[in-house]
Amino acid sequence: MTLDNIVLLIPLLPLLSFLLLGLAGKHISVRFSGVIGSVILGASLVLALITAYDYFFAIGKQGGEFIPYLTAQLNWLPFNSDLSINLGLVLDPISVMMLLVVTFVSTMVHVYSLGYMKGEERYTTYYAYLGLFTFTMLGLVLSTNIFQMYIFWELVGVSSYLLIGFYFSRPSAVAAAKKAFIVTRFADLGFLIGILMLGYGAHSYDFFTLIDRLSHPGSSYLVAMTGASFLGMSTLTWALILVFIGGAGKSAMFPFHIWLPDAMEGPTPISALIHAATMVVAGVYLVARLFPIFAVGAPDALTVVGYVGAFTALFAATIACTQTDIKKVLAYSTISQIGFMLFALGVAGWGPGKTEGFTAGMFHLFTHASFKALLFLGAGSIIHAVHSNEMKDMGGLRKSMPITHITFLLAALAISGIPPFAGFFSKEAIFSAAEQSNPIIYWVGLIAGTLTAFYIFRLYFMIFWHKTPDAHAHNHEKGEWAMMIPMMLLAVGAVFGGFIPFGDFISATGKPLELPIELSHIILPVGLGVLSIVAAAILYRKESDVPQRIVNALGGFYRAAYRKFYIDEIYLFITKKIVFKLMGRPSAWFDRNVVDGTVQKTGSLTIALSHAIKRVQSGKLQAYTMYFFGGVLLLVVLLLYKFA
Amino acid sequence: MEQVPLAHLLILSSALFFLGIYGFFTRRNMITMLMSVELILNSVNINFIAFNKYLFPNQLEGIFFTLFIIAVAAAEVSLAIAIIINLFRKFNTVDVEEVDTMKF
Amino acid sequence: MSASTIIFYIVSALVLVFGAMSVFTRKIFRAAIYLLFSLIGIAGIYILMNMDFIAALQVLIYVGGIIVLIIFSIFLTHQAGDKLPKPLFKRIVAGASMAAFGLIVVLGVFYKTAFKVTTEAGIDHSARSIGRQMLDYHHHGYVYPFEIVSFLLLAALVGCIVIAVKIQKK
């Protein structure tokens, strides 16, 4: 089997799983459907590993740098001779990295779900949807064409929609699914317009053609697109900001973040796969994909990315400290971590020594996938055992759920950036990149990082400590190997993922890059992290009233953070009061009463007129004679005096 | 009779004609309407005779027309009265205002 | 002014007066009688114009036939002595104004038209010459219309019977 075929098979296998389970699901025994899905995904993972090996160590590198490898090209929708949507698959360092992340996490989730979703009514459908999602996500990361990415972008949106709404008899799930889809759709509008602008400016939708045409100073396309300006920014800047809005929507950046916490209505493994590890980082991936254009053509847009990322990182971390639903905490944590990745990209630039942020962002994406997926799966097994999402229903679970406890702790240490866990390396890279180029972002990031360690350990202590363990509690994990093994595998990633020499593989230019670890840089973030862990331990390890006192002291700020700074309410106001009440209803009214009213009035006017005219036909003989005689007189007069 | 100008005969006939018209318009009884019609026809006859006498004494066409009109009038009256009697049987009235079923 | 002229004006006045009374009276039987007088007056005018044959026909057909027919129909449809309903006001207004207007128009036309009155002696108006020309089918004869009228009268005869006859209910 050639590499081309292998690469093509990687996304097609999950599609096969979807079609098989989706169309023929009724004829497949429930016992096998999950296994079928998992096996197919496992095959996909193996192929992805082969591909990664081939790419990184055999074919990818030419002359010391990684170059894109394109395959399976199809002229899908030709518009003009020079403009068309091409489908294809591309291997380059970031896509291969994403390929690994997606297939790995997806396989883990498939296996985990064998246990977690056991006995569910629509078990087969669930696996079908999982296959669909994995296919679309793989299609997204392998896209060679920005329109192709938009296509799969929408498709991951819809599979996310279907999975969030998996429990569709719950109104909250229906609402959450709808919200997720609509908010991202709204952001995608920006993406679409950005694509149109880029396509118009560069006469191509192919990523590498776009990069080629728009990231070389002096190229005629670049000159044209940076020359024209609108409201003080060049066309290219606008286009990229619009594209980034699409990315921000999918990656739940402020102010589009509101859908992600609600999306936790879906089954927990879905949250791990879609809403933590893969789909939500699509925005990061998109910026990374277009990074040369951002960095060379529109540094302003990149700055926007940086500030949005940094602000969201802090903002979401603040909210995460106040939430009591464990999945919500993890959701805000995800938002915050994606903020880290984006500001890492945002602080990067083009040129020697400036691209460290790019690698750092990608690195964090990579490590985050494993530890955040792990956190979610851990949360999943806790919820599976406790049957509740609320922290107050938990506590003291370390005895009854030892494996979950250990893996959760490892993941928590990783996300807090404690050496030598995976998160430490990626975060250090981010901080060092930020410190070099933008102090504001650096300090904001540092505070967010400190808060990260705090909220995650608040969560950890609230779940596993806080109350005295019930000595007689039976072990919740017994027999749940399908759930435990994926967690342990992910824990391996969370612990050792940082030791991969990431810069050797992934960099903005394709050339290897050294990610420096310097003691002077380490001390501050790690110290702050440890301090917050200690603080969390003091506050939450045992039951005490100190946290409540702090809450009272914070007062309004705490309430605002607890209510997520009222962003949801603002959205509700805009949709319900403005879009529905002030736009929808008047439009519907206008149509019924004015537009259709005109039609109806024309009709009734005609009828009224005919009613008036029919009076002439009165049946009165003398009236008729009068009309006749009057007419004769009129004619006589006319003939005599007018036409005489 | 030779001293009577043609105009006076015409005035007589027109006056009679429009009396008939007026009667036809205002009478509600169908038989009296019929009488008005007779007046109209007679005024026309006077005209024909007068024109024949004064303007074309060498011809007889005016007389012929009068004769035909009288014949047609006879036919018309007999038919009209047949219709009126039939209507009277149906509606039990000869008031033209009430016989108005042929309408919208 | 000769006697015949004076008689003409008197007869004309009678014709108009009786005509008007026939139109305006509210007693139907009287209306018929006034009409009778008016028609007789018209016959007189024909006599004054030396149209004896026409005058004779006028008396015969109108007075002897039509008026009698009308009076019969009145008897068939009315209680004797009934007053006729008042005409509708709107009809009076419309009818009067139209009639007046029409009269003005017609008289205006007569006034403007210059009729070429000839005083030369005319041809014979006797029943004999009328009959000759009417039944002539060579030179300007009217035999064809005559036949048509006779046919019309026949049709009217049949028509009257068909219309007026009572339909037997089965």
Added chain:
Amino acid sequence: MNILSLLILIPLLTVVGILLVKSDQLIRKITLAGSALQVIFASWLTAQYVSLRHAGATAQMLFESSRVWFRPLGINYHIGVDGISLVMILLTAVVVLAGVLVSWKIEKQVKEFFFMLLLLSVGAYGFFISLNLFSMFFFLELAVIPKYLLIGIWGTGKKENNAMKLALMLMTGSALVFLGIVGLYFASGWFGGEHTWDIMKLSHMHLPMNVQVILYFLTFIGFGVFTGMFPFHTWAPDGHSSAPTAASMFLAGISMKLGGYGLLRVATYLMPDAAREYSWIFIILATIAIFYGALATLMQKDLKYMNAYSSVSHVGFVVLGVAMITKVAFAGAVLQMVSHGIMTALFFAAIGMIYDRAHTRMSNELGGVLKQMPFIGTVFIIAGLTSLGLPGFSGFVSEMTVFVGSWVHTGIFYRVATILAAASIVITAVYILRATGFAIWGTITRKEYALLKDASWNERWAAVILIVGIVLIGLAPFLFMHLINADVQEIFNHLHAG
């Protein structure tokens, strides 16, 4: 005989067939066989067309033939197809087949019902293959009358009123069209040297600008009424709400496309100068229709009203594409016609299936459809996702093509129009997902709904046929693009040549 005439002949023979037999079941079977045959024939014709093109046929129209119909007025039965008419014919064949399947269970006056359906399809086929304005108009009228009867006899609710409204508005539209084509006929005599109804001949004549302007507006608005162009769209919601399922499918799936085709083939193609000069007016109307139609849809609770308003919004893309006058936008308009035709037929079919069972179409009264009737629920969701332009389905392809085509214009006016049109897809998502959330998802609202059965075989086949169409366009748009590419290019060149 020219093989194109078979397109008309097959349904006509089917009509004769159903007139001859008595049994209802036999009537259904004959109609089904006829429509299936028509699908096969249309596909064969397409294959034939493609192979002729590959063999190097360069004529603008293929399978052309012309016979004198009425010599004194120069009316010919002149037929021929290019790629654009072919895809419309394919659309018609598919929708008719699905419509016949959906109507399988109709019990009232079966013979007359299928007679009307077939007559309507004859009108549509004839319209799409006509190259003579007069015969085109003839077939257009042929497609109007059956709709009135279909709604008036087999409809629901205020059917008489709504049928009347629909027929009268469409008649007004065709009156305008008629004025337009008669004007073209005389203008061709005065300014082109020869009185003709022939589209091909007319396209070579150069009419004076002021004449073109009048005729352009007459024909554009006339066909616009058929398309449901704002503000002449109100027949659509009311008509659909009363129409039986198959009639709704035909109405939105085929009838509105007659208008769209006319906009392109007659109004724009024959009056190029006026189109270039004045199409901006219709861009405004189309943008209003798209955006405001979507907003009005938000407020609809009745699923049929929702889909009808959504059709107004979606068909706005057709008008927008035609009025944008770029090659890509033309292609987008054609694709949108096909795509929307199939999608909306599927949507109406799904709504009809739900209504037949639950006897309500109110989204707030329904619920749990997916649980009780998984197949119908899935069909509804697929139709909805197509409607909101999900990639992989046809709506995405056509809408994107319109956007890309519109973006060619650099003026701020065009940009705003395009952005507003693009914004409508967000609103589309809102109303589709709301309806799905209320009606399809959720829990069963009434006890008796728990007894409802899922789709029967005929409904399943109807849905599958339409879904195959949607997915085929969605996954392999290049097939259709290649089919119509040369022809939209031709129209575009024509508009910019003189």
